[in-house]
Amino acid sequence: MIQKDLHLREDVFEGKEKAPTRNGFGKGVVEAGRADARVVVLSADLAESTRADAFQKEFPERFVEVGVAEQNMATVASGMAAYGKIPFITSYATFSPGRNWEQIRTTIALNNVPVKICGMHAGLLTGPDGATHQALEDIALVRAMPNMIVISPCDAEEGRKAALAAAKNGLPTYLRFARDKTPVMTTPETPFEIGKAQVFWKSKNPKVAVFATGPLVYNALLAARELEEKGIGTAVVNVHTIKPLDRETIVSLARETGSAVTVEEHQITGGLGGAIAELLARECPTPIEFVGIEDKFGQSGEPKELVEYYGLGVSHIVAAIKRAAKRRG
Amino acid sequence: MTIIDEDVRRIKLLANSIRQTIVRMLAAAGSGHTAGPLGMSDIFAALYFHVLKHDPKNPNWPERDRLFLSNGHIAPVLYASMAHSGYFPVEECLTLRKFGSRLQGHPERELLPGLESTSGPLGSGISQAAGYAYAARMDGKDFRVYVATSDGEHDEGNSWEGAMFAAAKKLGNLTQIIDRNFIQIDGNTEDVMPLEPFGDKYRAFGWHVIDIDGNNIRQFVLACEEAKTVTDKPTLIHALTVPGKGIKSIEHDYLWHGKPPSKEEEVVFLKELSLAREELLETIK
Numbered sequence: 001m002i003q004k005d006l007h008l009r010e011d012v013f014e015g016k017e018k019a020p021t022r023n024g025f026g027k028g029v030v031e032a033g034r035a036d037a038r039v040v041v042l043s044a045d046l047a048e049s050t051r052a053d054a055f056q057k058e059f060p061e062r063f064v065e066v067g068v069a070e071q072n073m074a075t076v077a078s079g080m081a082a083y084g085k086i087p088f089i090t091s092y093a094t095f096s097p098g099r100n101w102e103q104i105r106t107t108i109a110l111n112n113v114p115v116k117i118c119g120m121h122a123g124l125l126t127g128p129d130g131a132t133h134q135a136l137e138d139i140a141l142v143r144a145m146p147n148m149i150v151i152s153p154c155d156a157e158e159g160r161k162a163a164l165a166a167a168k169n170g171l172p173t174y175l176r177f178a179r180d181k182t183p184v185m186t187t188p189e190t191p192f193e194i195g196k197a198q199v200f201w202k203s204k205n206p207k208v209a210v211f212a213t214g215p216l217v218y219n220a221l222l223a224a225r226e227l228e229e230k231g232i233g234t235a236v237v238n239v240h241t242i243k244p245l246d247r248e249t250i251v252s253l254a255r256e257t258g259s260a261v262t263v264e265e266h267q268i269t270g271g272l273g274g275a276i277a278e279l280l281a282r283e284c285p286t287p288i289e290f291v292g293i294e295d296k297f298g299q300s301g302e303p304k305e306l307v308e309y310y311g312l313g314v315s316h317i318v319a320a321i322k323r324a325a326k327r328r329g
Numbered sequence: 330m331t332i333i334d335e336d337v338r339r340i341k342l343l344a345n346s347i348r349q350t351i352v353r354m355l356a357a358a359g360s361g362h363t364a365g366p367l368g369m370s371d372i373f374a375a376l377y378f379h380v381l382k383h384d385p386k387n388p389n390w391p392e393r394d395r396l397f398l399s400n401g402h403i404a405p406v407l408y409a410s411m412a413h414s415g416y417f418p419v420e421e422c423l424t425l426r427k428f429g430s431r432l433q434g435h436p437e438r439e440l441l442p443g444l445e446s447t448s449g450p451l452g453s454g455i456s457q458a459a460g461y462a463y464a465a466r467m468d469g470k471d472f473r474v475y476v477a478t479s480d481g482e483h484d485e486g487n488s489w490e491g492a493m494f495a496a497a498k499k500l501g502n503l504t505q506i507i508d509r510n511f512i513q514i515d516g517n518t519e520d521v522m523p524l525e526p527f528g529d530k531y532r533a534f535g536w537h538v539i540d541i542d543g544n545n546i547r548q549f550v551l552a553c554e555e556a557k558t559v560t561d562k563p564t565l566i567h568a569l570t571v572p573g574k575g576i577k578s579i580e581h582d583y584l585w586h587g588k589p590p591s592k593e594e595e596v597v598f599l600k601e602l603s604l605a606r607e608e609l610l611e612t613i614k
Contacts, residue, residue, distance in 0.1 A: 072490035075453040079460025103453050111447040112439055
């Protein structure tokens, strides 16, 4: 059942309220800008699409247009952060941190300055734009960098809070956002703390821990509800922070349930699946089933079609949970 | 700030000391780049002992001028200049590239007070300095931002992205000093990937360009002065330098871009530099 203490929407399963996580970013970064004059936003010719335009409208003097130049955007932001600003750099995740990875590595992560890399159009939810614009490797890229915090919000409301929290953490941080509208599960009252995973759902006697990130958390919840009705209990965890992982929550749930499923809209290699597998292999060896992209590129299509085609739908998560339950020691 | 003959002589002597330290530290390290640091010693001596507003005893002084080194591989000239001006003991230079040293093979900001950035991977310094200058101007700061770059790193697109950005934002508080020595690791720049007409490219990009002999201290100091008078454009000091300057046998030889002197060469090089120092002292008398 839904865990009450997190104040999720009461109508969460109706999926009425939908918004892209990038909208949450747009709101959150404006709020961060109001709270702290050091916040600046950089855009690489995608202000409307990344929702950076809201900040541009309210704080034109703190908005920096760099043109179609993501390497320049990262390095200009590095300089601004070294000075004392809190720069949010906005583009599509395939370009930032894709194209400008080395600039981020050297001038932001190794240099250890608090630039916030906001990767939009992450995952298959990018839809019709096709494989070139669907970032399925961004988490792996940033997760391998020392000093980097990695956040993947599950809905627009959490996206807003993530932007606000990132503005305050004083660290190099990656924020992952999606293009398409997805159900809003959380409310303004839902707590958000970087590095603290949240158990959204927990059955009595759960047999499988489902670790999900991004908008697919919703699919994981639907799968959990369906299985509970059939007598298979699960716990569904919203792993919004992929680095640092919430070791305590993840390991204790793996121990309690005895099997795990990871769910993400990203390559399993280097993504949440990889991260959870690394952690559990060390601390609590557990059978794991992975729902994610299996070493493939995306393609054009409607987000719903793509989610089904690449095996990330509710039925796929249900099947993975059943497989995991069978593998329990 | 003007410059009188006495200043020039003093800075020449300091440049000679910096060159001797560079030779010693590279020989001790057993790896590293020689030509660039020797070629830029006159400019770095002038920066640290005349041009920059800075305080070695208070490296985080908020009003200091900022110097970014983009081509981090010439770190020996930066470290030697910092040491001679009092940031840390000159003898620490001999720890260059060694385990546990603050003097990493390429500069790391977090390890050594006085560094403005971590650098080495080429082409990113102009943008970092421009971002810094942009942020400083937002807050009405009046210190200057300098960035030392190399010609070879202008093969990188990021350099030109930064150049466009700095001109577009009219960063009059930014001065770039290009070490135009015509060499890179694989050969002469005009053979590897031609950059000429280099100064005109920057003029076309909207920069104020000042052409100088990069081993002429007076010309360099005056160029820094001129840059301060141009408030609506970034300035490029287009410094034609002699790579390996001070050691006749290696000057202009691209093979010395990325290797250090051996222990035997160290002795020979130091002797040549000591003789030059004596000649300098003679002229002062």
